[in-house]
Amino acid sequence: EIVLTQSPGTLSLSPGERATLSCRASQSVSSSSLAWCQQKPGQAPRLLIYGASSRATGIPDRFSGSGSGTDFTLTISRLEPEDFAVYYCQQYGSSRTWTFGQGTKVEIK
Amino acid sequence: EVQLVQSGAEVKKPGESLKISCKGSGYSFTSHWIGWVRQMPGKGLEWMGIIYPGDSDTRYSPSFQGQVTISADKSISTAYLQWSSLKASDTAMYYCARVEYSSSYYFDYWGQGTLVTVSS
Numbered sequence: 615e616i617v618l619t620q621s622p623g624t625l626s627l628s629p630g631e632r633a634t635l636s637c638r639a640s641q642s643v644s645s646s647s648l649a650w651c652q653q654k655p656g657q658a659p660r661l662l663i664y665g666a667s668s669r670a671t672g673i674p675d676r677f678s679g680s681g682s683g684t685d686f687t688l689t690i691s692r693l694e695p696e697d698f699a700v701y702y703c704q705q706y707g708s709s710r711t712w713t714f715g716q717g718t719k720v721e722i723k
Numbered sequence: 724e725v726q727l728v729q730s731g732a733e734v735k736k737p738g739e740s741l742k743i744s745c746k747g748s749g750y751s752f753t754s755h756w757i758g759w760v761r762q763m764p765g766k767g768l769e770w771m772g773i774i775y776p777g778d779s780d781t782r783y784s785p786s787f788q789g790q791v792t793i794s795a796d797k798s799i800s801t802a803y804l805q806w807s808s809l810k811a812s813d814t815a816m817y818y819c820a821r822v823e824y825s826s827s828y829y830f831d832y833w834g835q836g837t838l839v840t841v842s843s
Binding site for chain 1: 756758760767768769770773782784818820823825826827828829830831832833834835836
């Protein structure tokens with residue numbers, strides 16, 4: 615079973631700053647199987663990135679994803695007030711199984 | 724427009740049964756897997772299982788196998804998550820999500836969530 619470990623647990627930044635979130639897999643995974651979603655308080659998750667680097671429909675280009683193998687990164691180039699939320703990486707495994715990371719909270723400094 | 728609309732919040736007692744629903748619209752319901760995800764209070768997302776409404780093929784996370792039952796009625800474009808005997812530890816928000824495919828599979832649209840509270 616693949617385990618996804620996200621770091622840091624909490625990221626304290628100011629609007630306009632750059633955010634770099636990490637997702638590390640316990641073993642190498644296909645880049646196409648890695649996605650990121652955002653969850654704001656009281657809301658359902660929203661897909662941001664799929665296939666490690668493809669933005670979902672309607673997602674601003676300040677969000678970008680990269681990585682391969684075991685190390686993946688979500689970057690928010692310039693934080694907007696609405697970007698303060700919790701971010702989860704998710705990985706599709708074999709035989710229709712999924713794993714989520716434990717989440718990184720991006721909070722206002 | 725793709726939409727997943729879930730049934731409303733539930734308050735139940737331990738030992739009671741429950742079935743919550745997720746109705747899809749705006750797409751071919753029988754052509755996409757639907758997954759269920761649990762979020763316990765203040766915690767992260769946990770994948771529970773998925774169903775393919777076209778033929779009711781179902782897969783469960785080992786953590787949830789035997790604890791819940793996932794089903795679907797394609798005639799009304801609705802997926803279900805049910806418990807036969809609830810426990811206090813089932814208190815959580817439950818989300819359904821549509822699975823899309825582009826080189827691999829991912830959850831692209833999510834329901835609004837159903838809050839289940841189990842308390843004596």
